[in-house]
């Protein structure tokens with residue numbers, strides 16, 4: 217828990233997010249047009265709002281499943297490990313899978329989750345991230361679809377938290393700490 221005071225500056229509006237998801241949904245529909253049933257896998261907890269909006273834009277037969285991963289170890293090590301806290305309920309062998317992530321930051325989470333799911337021999341596996349901070353990348357990964365590329369800022373809202381708060385904001389905002397402000401006079 218943090219006690220440092222901060223404000224949230226609006227960065228991406230709910231309207232822009234909705235418009236971007238609509239565009240992306242058409243690209244995903246085209247990619248998976250021939251699927252029997254797409255398994256949409258949300259990475260908990262940050263993707264819960266994004267996956268809810270995304271699947272409602274998809275005019276495809278979908279199944280929804282969730283996986284919770286947590287990265288641990290020294291953040292400065294490029295070999296950071298990822299632990300599975302909650303695995304999928306269903307098998308994905310031979311299935312078409314879309315992994316939904318909130319933010320790709322260092323990329324370790326998506327890289328490891330993708331490797332793990334590929335080891336289960338899906339028919340096709342694609343990834344989508346609402347946000348991407350390319351300047352922070354350590355692992356060799358880029359999502360197949362990205363909502364918005366953003367600079368190296370700490371963001372919240374639309375499912376994304378800061379110390380478990382602000383997930384319920386309908387927009388994406390950036391956290392700005394207010395306890396180190398120097399007032400000029």
Ligand code: IMP
Nearest residue numbers: 262319320321322323324325369370371
């Ligand atoms: P990565 O393994 O470094 O790519 O970490 C990705 C995860 O870190 C995301 O799924 C988020 O849960 C978290 N994360 C990264 N950047 C932010 C941020 O700006 N705000 C909140 N969570 C973040």
Ligand code: MG
Nearest residue numbers: 259262318319
């Ligand atoms: Mg996440």
